[in-house]
Amino acid sequence: MTPLAVFTDLDGTLLDHDTYSWTAAAPALERLKAAHIPVILASSKTAAEIVPIRAAIGFEQCPAIVENGAGLVAANDAAAQDTTDYHRLLSALGQISPRLRAFYSGFSDWGVAGIMEKTGLDQSAAIGAATRQFSEPGLWSGTDDDLALFLAELAELGVSGRRGGRFLTLSFGATKADQMRHLLAELAVQTSIALGDAPNDMEMLNAADIAVVIHNPHGARLPRLAGESDTNTIRTTLAGPAGWNAAIDTILDDYIPGKEA
Numbered sequence: 001m002t003p004l005a006v007f008t009d010l011d012g013t014l015l016d017h018d019t020y021s022w023t024a025a026a027p028a029l030e031r032l033k034a035a036h037i038p039v040i041l042a043s044s045k046t047a048a049e050i051v052p053i054r055a056a057i058g059f060e061q062c063p064a065i066v067e068n069g070a071g072l073v074a075a076n077d078a079a080a081q082d083t084t085d086y087h088r089l090l091s092a093l094g095q096i097s098p099r100l101r102a103f104y105s106g107f108s109d110w111g112v113a114g115i116m117e118k119t120g121l122d123q124s125a126a127i128g129a130a131t132r133q134f135s136e137p138g139l140w141s142g143t144d145d146d147l148a149l150f151l152a153e154l155a156e157l158g159v160s161g162r163r164g165g166r167f168l169t170l171s172f173g174a175t176k177a178d179q180m181r182h183l184l185a186e187l188a189v190q191t192s193i194a195l196g197d198a199p200n201d202m203e204m205l206n207a208a209d210i211a212v213v214i215h216n217p218h219g220a221r222l223p224r225l226a227g228e229s230d231t232n233t234i235r236t237t238l239a240g241p242a243g244w245n246a247a248i249d250t251i252l253d254d255y256i257p258g259k260e261a
Contacts, residue, residue: 002037002038002187002188002189002190003037003189003190003191003255004035004037004189004190004191004192004193004251004255005037005038005040005183005184005187005189005191005192005193006032006037006038006039006040006193006194006195006248007040007042007065007176007180007183007192007193007194007195007204007208008039008040008041008042008194008195008196008244009042009043009176009195009196009197009198009201009204009214010041010042010043010045010050010053011043011044011045012197012198012214012216012218012219012239012240013195013196013197013201013214013240013241013244014041014057014195014240014241014244015053015240015241016239016240016241017216017217017218017239017240020125021241022053022056022057022241023241024240024241024242024244024245025241025242025244025245025248026245027245027249028244028245028248028249028252029057029058029059031248031249031252031256032248032252033058033059035252035256038059038061038062038187039057039059039062040059040062040063040064040065040180040183041053041054041059041062041064041065042064042065042069042176042179042180042194042196042204043064043065043066043068044067044068044135044137044167044169044200045066045067045128045129046066046067046128046129046131046132046133047064047066047067047071047073047131047133048127048128048131049125049128049129049131050064050066050073051064051073051077051078052128054073060075060076061075061076062075063075063183065176065179065180065183066133066134067132067133067134067135067169067171068135068162068169068171068175068176068200069171069174069175069176069177069178069179069204070085070133070134070135070171070172070174071085071133071134071135071174072179072183082133083132083133085133085134085172086132086133086134086135086136088172089134089135089136089159089170089171089172090108090136092154092157092158092159093106093136093154093159093170095153095157096150096153096154097149097153100142100146100149100150100153101150103140103141103142103146103147103150104138104139104140104141104142104150104168105138105139105141106136106137106138106139106170107129107130107132107136107137107138108132108136109138111130112126112127112130113126115129115130118139119166134171134172135169135170135171136169136170136171137166137167137168137169137170138167138168138169138170139167139168140168147168154170158172158173159171159172159173160172160173162175162200163199163200169200175203175204176200176201176203176204177203177204177206177207180192180194180204180207180208181207191209191210191255192207192208192209192210193208193209193210193211193212193248193251194207194208194210194211194212195211195212195214195244195247195248196212196213196214197213197214197215197216197219197222197239197240198216198219198222199222201222202222202223202225205222205225206225206226206227209232210232210233210234210251211225211228211232211233211234212233212234212235212236212244212247212248212251213225213233213234213235213236214236214239214240214243214244214247215235215236215237215238215239215243216239217239234247234250234251
């Protein structure tokens with residue numbers, strides 16, 4: 001049985017919002033590695049994007065949750081190539097009323113150059129972001145009323161929409177929290193820790209034993225979690241990986257015997 005497991009969002013959480021660097025979290029990552037505590041990346045990023053990050057931080061032996069929970073990458077596995085679900089999703093999107101479809105532009109509409117422009121990613125990173133298997137992020141330009149109609153039409157086709165820090169992402173409905181529950185049972189974890197900074201992290205944060213809300217200077221403060229208290233929730237004052245590092249240090253000081261205060 002694993003005493004602790006860490007589930008973490010990437011952009012704005014483990015990775016700096018502007019530089020995409022995780023360097024400020026390196027000390028806490030080393031403590032987790034030394035204690036053999038799994039770190040499971042859970043992000044809107046694709047498998048092609050997450051696998052290199054997982055290797056860089058030294059947790060290849062852990063599974064990863066990709067595309068906002070729409071898929072999984074197994075431990076020590078390279079990015080899979082099956083795009084069946086993605087093409088099925090694009091087919092559903094093509095069945096939406098043309099008036100409503102015109103308000104939504106996604107990664108498949110933009111191509112690599114458009115993804116670079118919209119996200120600020122370099123070409124290599126944008127190619128990874130375009131290598132999708134399970135979901136389609138995009139931007140909505142219509143009204144809230146039309147968005148409700150758009151989502152209702154998609155729901156009839158089995159597709160759901162979820163807002164993240166930047167995009168409205170379409171998928172067949174699995175979430176980060178769904179995948180976290182599956183992995184917790186598989187790993188037989190005693191205490192789960194989840195870290196995130198955006199609305200699409202709320203379900204995962206609510207499902208964890210210890211929730212860490214990373215300060216997001218670029219977005220609104222996340223609302224109070226279900227059952228939030230001082231004992232099961234940390235809200236950081238530092239943003240991104242610096243806040244991540246501070247929160248994990250605080251938790252490990254409580255859970256790893258022999259650590260001096």
